[in-house]
Amino acid sequence: MLVVNRFRVPAAEGADFRDGLELARATLAERPGYRSGQIGRNLDDPELWVLTTTWEHVGAYRRALSSYEVKLHAVPLLSRALDEPSAYEPVEPGTDLNTAGARSLG
Template sequence: MLVLNRFVVPPDTQDSFVERAHAALAALAASTGYTSGRLTRALDDPAYWTLVTEWESVGAYRRALGGFDVKVHATPLLSESLDEPSAFETLAAAEPGSAVVAHGSDRAAEPWR
């Protein structure tokens, strides 16, 4: 599962944003089910940043959000992200030089029941 949290960070607050983002990433990285993460900045417009994390499953990500260090360091930062969808399930993947492997969805066919 991939989580993309996008931010628009004014130039005068970028140093404090980076410090807080590093703390958030460290807290998330210490969570069970975390597989990777990175803080990225747009080349076209340096005010645009993304915190990208990958997780074993939706459940692992949701459980991580309940951890104390995540609540202290990541949740305040994540609340500043753009209000848009941020969690994405992987439906196909390919390793370098390998074929595409399709994956079924974890979403319930009829989640309202």
């Protein structure tokens, strides 16, 4: 599972934001199911930042967000993300894609 969080950050806040983003990524990396993560800044618009992380599955990501350490060191920064969907499924040749619909069995 791939998570893409984009942020719009004023240039004057860039250095502090980068430090916070690195702490958030490091904190997430300590959680079970984390596979990798990257921080990026847009080449054409340096106020646009991105944090991408990959996870074993959506449950691992959701459990990571509920951990105390992540709530303390990552969630405050993640709450600054642009308001847009952030969870993506990998699309590999020959795999079935997720379908929209209710997630409960009841």
